[in-house]
Amino acid sequence: MLARAWTDRRIRHLREMAGVAGKSAGEPVIASMGSTAPPNVEEPFFIRDHIVCDGAQVTRPSIDPYREPVSTYVYLPGLGIRLSQPLILTVYPEYPPPVARAFVRAAYNHGLLVYIRGRRLEDYVGGYAERILADISYLGAAGGFWTVSDSLDTHPQILLQPSKASHEYVSSAGFQNVCGVIVDEDAYGSDTPIEVSVSLLDRTLKQRGLRDRVALIASSRHVRGSDDIFKLVGLGADAVSIGDAAVIAADCLEHQLDEDTIYERVENLILAIQKEVKLLAGAAGVSRIFSTLVGNRELFRSIGLRSDLRLMLGVKQAGVG
Amino acid sequence: MDEIPHVKSGCGILGIMRRPGSEKVHASETLTSIECVRYRGSRLGAGFAVYDLERAGSPLKLKAFVDSDETVEKISEALHGMDILVEPLGFDSKPMNGFTSWTAYIESSPDNVRRAVNSVNHHLLRDGFKGRIYSWGRFLEVFKAVGYPSDVYGLYGLDEGDVCGDLWLAHTRQPTNSPGVYPIWSHPFASYEVSIVHNGDVSSFGANMEFLRYRGFESFVGTDSEVAAYTLDYLTSVEGVSLVEAASLMAGLYDDIDVAKAVKYRGVCLDGPYSILAGYCDGEDLYLLAVADTMKFRPLVVGYDDERIYAASEEAEIRSLSEKARVWPVKPGGIFLASLKRGIILSGREHVECFYGPYCRHPTPSNAIDATGMSYSMVNALLRKLFQEGVREVALKNVNGHRYLGINMPPDSRLHIYGTAGNCLANFNKHGEIYVYGNAQDDVGDAMYGGRVVIHGDARDVVGQALQGGAIFVRGSVGNRAAIQMREFRDRRPCLVVGGRADDFLGEYMAGGVVMVLGVDALDVEDVRLAGQYVASGMVGGRIYIRGYLEPWRIGLNPPAADIIQYLRGLALEGLVGWDTVEELSNMIHIMYEDLAGLLPGKALKRISKLYRNKYYRELRVNYRNLDYEDLRLVGPILSEFFSQFHLDSRLQQELISRKFTVVEPVGAGPVLEKPEE
Known part of the structure; x- marks a missing residue:
């Protein structure tokens, strides 16, 4: 069922943005005059497909991001780092070395972070370390940020957590050294959709007064593009990690491509996603992602979700209140 | 239930503070002023907030809307239960849509009362619409209801007692996102010594609510002003942040400068379109605060005369009380702050003295028609009738915010407007000449395609939008988004000439015509820029001349x-x-x-x-240079006309054209001139 979430339309959309297809690399794709979006037009696969965003209206004009300012940057609290947009690239263990290197360079150059998972770091990453997240067992002397699965009590660290409805670890003693949490939907033990997990964790951190020193990162192989990123940020994530979406966009697994080609495609994708995020924000009258969008569940409404799920998401039903 | 009006407008807001040594501000003054923009509101809500510094020794005054005696009892009991002394004063309003305003003196610490108010309101809302505490300040009192401002005035008997104060806020409401059938949705909203009126629709509402929800505020009726009031009260009273800093945080001015602050106060910043007025008392002094959003999507003017300091949606509100007040618009993202004891602390923009001169009175001709007491539709009907009868020259006096004037002028006609021309002057107009002896409000010459508008004062935001023929001459300054989408077609080349300066987005999407910004009164003033930022963003045709140097970052939109x-x-x-x-x-x-x-x-x-580039990117040619022969062929006649219209010295004109200009035009799409005759 999850593989079906990568519809032909989505794959084509990503590839046009990356410059693999079409004629406007690095640009949002003009899809249609109306909506092509789930749940009413396309088949919904995930909870986020049932969430829609409040658009601009007469009293709240839309912002044209090509001529007017829309800031996409976010600061990651706890990490003290600025991302040019709420995006992180993840290098999964099976990605070949040229893909990994292209991701590292693209993330660095565009002021993002790259999360290198389950693999030893190569020598070249030294210069890029300040923009790297890596598993503590592999990070070694390179620098960057540590990710751990259980909080230690020694060093600022980023906690990698499966996507669950309960976030009781936030109250544990070791949590005081945690400067960020990655909610990973693909991790062993995940039993809750990432939308729910992220929204609950955002509010749990706020209740404990920890939100301004702990970054919240959403990670899933099934983040399919700007719409998913925008929605997960609105549900509470400071940044959203993509991996497979970039690999699919660059069409670089089945074909043997050199690092520079992959880099260029990923760069195009990053620029296009930023523009799409700006368009989405502008359409909702939002000019600042960091302060206005993150955790602004009020901008969203749900279509066809059960009331208990809506309550956990903190998202109201469309057409009601 | 009230019928929702068909004519949609923006809310009207107003703030009036007395200056030291002046008499207190009377309720009647405030009413006169806010009622002059009655068409900005609806029957669905209005209100006033009044501050009096002399109330220093008196107890806190709590005010609540209640639906029954039972609710009064419930509120009293809950307050008692939280160690608050309650001395009931009774009802102070007539009943309105099932609610009446009930008041009491209370004694306790502000922190405790804040908690109690939140708890009581939470329960009242949860139990159905039982009532709501809407104000509990020592220096502040709020009067609000369903209706127009004049209805509120009557419902609270403000006309009977001589209610006066040091500072008043007023609001007339056009409901958008929360309904207006009950008075709990009316404005102002207040928390302790903070009160807020606003015009707009903030997109950050959910983020602002998130910020407050974990800081002791959990009951919301769902209105932007309410979250703004809670936020400002929280920042100033609980966090101890200064008023200026709190305003800067709410306006988003720290965002890219101080990361620690941006993170700590994430959710405080207001986004989307708004202009906000706040009243505030720190126990020692009273403050009037006005903030415009960074894109300036809503009108906001401020001003002063010898007795009063003003802030308003429209200049007409100020003029209804003071003909001689000096008035200027708050700039995009600007903060205006004045206090009772210190006067104007922040003026909301730079170089007010230089660009927004004292009011200049023009003698009115004896045959001028008096617009006093006439609605804009009456004035426009009269004008139409006169022009139909063959009259070709009409003078109007005491014009004050009358909208849609001069929108259908016959050929060879003249309209002379004495006073403040309201919004939408000369929209879609083709013929005739319109002279304004005073300032003009927003949206002058929208889609105008012929004729001439000559304004002897300033024009506000969006002057010359989609201007496609004719000329607009403004002696003073223009506001935000002047000449956006201006265009030309064959021999129809419109022009906009501004004697003062312009704010942001000058010539956005401009596709043709000529814009000149001259700064004639600032020829020798250093360090002034005659335009804001995002100049010529998305420009595809025409040419903009701005006297003096304009830094390249002010032109177009650039990456961080x-x-x-x-x-x-x-x-x-x-x-x-x-x-x-x-x-x-x-x-x-x-x-x-x-x-x-x-x-x-x-x-x-x-x-x-x-x-830097995208598929809509259009390269601009920007030169800082002297005017050459081609330029003078293009703008020389226009400049001469401008100087003669305003009786300016021709030596000044010579001086001006000898200065350097920043000239902006798209590469390969500037104006094309016919070859001069041999």
Whole structure:
């Protein structure tokens, strides 16, 4: 069922943005005059497909991001780092070395972070370390940020957590050294959709007064593009990690491509996603992602979700209140 | 239930504070002023807030809307239960849509009362619409209801007692996102000594609510003003942040400067369109605060005369009380702050003295028609009738905010407007000449395609939008988004000439015609810029002349310098750029493509150009230069006409055209001139 979430339309959309297809690399794709979006037009696969965003209206004009300012940057609290947009690239263990290197360079150059998972770091990453997240067992002397699965009590660290409805670890003693949490939907033990997990964790951190020193990162192989990123940020994530979406966009697994080609495609994708995020924000009258969008569940409404799920998401039903 | 009106407008807001040594501000003054923009509101809500510094020794005054005696009892009991002394004063309003306003003196610490109010309101809302505590200040009292401001006045008997104070806020409401059938949705909203009226629809509402929800505020009726009032009260009273800093945080001015503050106060910033007025008392002094959103999507003017300091949606509100007040608009993202004891602390923009002169009274002709007491539709009907009867010259006096004047002028006609022309002057107009002896409000000459408008004062926001023929001459300054989407067609080349300066987005999407910004009164003033930022953003045709130097970062839309620096560092890691170059650029606040073009090798420049370009990118040619022969052929006649219209000295004209101008036009799409005759 999850593989079906990568519809032909989505794959084509990503590839046009990356410059693999079409004629406007690095640009949002003009899809249609109306909506092509789930749940009413396309088949919904995930909870986020049932969430829609409040658009601009007469009293709240839309912002044209090509001529007017829309800031996409976010600061990651706890990490003290600025991302040019709420995006992180993840290098999964099976990605070949040229893909990994292209991701590292693209993330660095565009002021993002790259999360290198389950693999030893190569020598070249030294210069890029300040923009790297890596598993503590592999990070070694390179620098960057540590990710751990259980909080230690020694060093600022980023906690990698499966996507669950309960976030009781936030109250544990070791949590005081945690400067960020990655909610990973693909991790062993995940039993809750990432939308729910992220929204609950955002509010749990706020209740404990920890939100301004702990970054919240959403990670899933099934983040399919700007719409998913925008929605997960609105549900509470400071940044959203993509991996497979970039690999699919660059069409670089089945074909043997050199690092520079992959880099260029990923760069195009990053620029296009930023523009799409700006368009989405502008359409909702939002000019600042960091302060206005993150955790602004009020901008969203749900279509066809059960009331208990809506309550956990903190998202109201469309057409009601 | 009230019928929802068909004519949609924006809310009207007003603030009036007395200056030291002046008499207190009477309720009747406030009413006169806010009722003059009655058409901005509806029957669905209005209200007033009044502050009096002399109430220093008195107890806190709590005010609540209640639906029954039972609810009064419930509130009293709950307050008692939280160690608050309650001395009931009874009802102070007539019943309105099932609710009546009930008041009591209370004694306790502000922190405790804040908690109690939140708890009581939470329960009242949860139990159905039982009532709501809407004000509990020592210096502040709120009067609000369903209706127009005049209805509120009557419902609270403000006309009977001589209610007066040091500072008043007023609001007339056009409901958008929360309904208006009960008085709990009316404005102002208040928390302790903070009260708020606003016009707008903030997109950050959910984020603002999130900020408050974990800081002791959990009961909301769902209105922007309410979250703004809670936020300002929380920041000033609980966090101890100064009023100016709190306003800066709410306006988002810290966002890219102080990361720690941006993170700590994430959710405080208001986004989307708004203009906000706040009243505040710190126990020692009273403050009137006015904030405009960074894109300036809502009107906001401020001003003063000898007795009063004003802030309003429309200049007409101020003029209804003071003909001689000096008035100016708050700039995009601007903060205006005045206090009872210190006067104007922040003026909401730079160089007010230079660009917004004292009011200049023009003698009115004896045959002028008096617009006093006439609605804009009456005035326009009369004008139409006169023009139909063949009259070709009409003078109107005491014009004050009358809208839609001069929108259907017959050929060879003249309209003389004495006073303040209201919104939408000369919209879609084709013929005739319109003279304004005074200032004009927003949206002058929208889609005008012929004729002439001559304004002897200032014009506010969006002057000359989609202007496609004819000329607009403004002796003073213009506001935000002047000449946007201005265009030309064959021999129809419109022009806008501004004697003062312009704010942001001058010539956005401009596709033709000529814009000149002259700053004639600032020829020898240093350090002034005659335009704001985002000038010519999305411009595709025509030409803009701005006297003096305009930094390149003010033109168009540019990527954040932080992103450019980061990309350069990446290029340095790849060996395409030297680290010394990165270092050199790191301290710059704005990095333009032109800055890089001279520094980077070709390959690096090509790579980084992706951050500046997009598929809608249109290269602009920007020159800081003297006017040449071609320029003078294009603008010489226009300038001569401008100078003669306003009886300005021709030597000044000579001086002006000898100065350098910043000239902006799209590459390959500037104005084309016919060849001069041999």
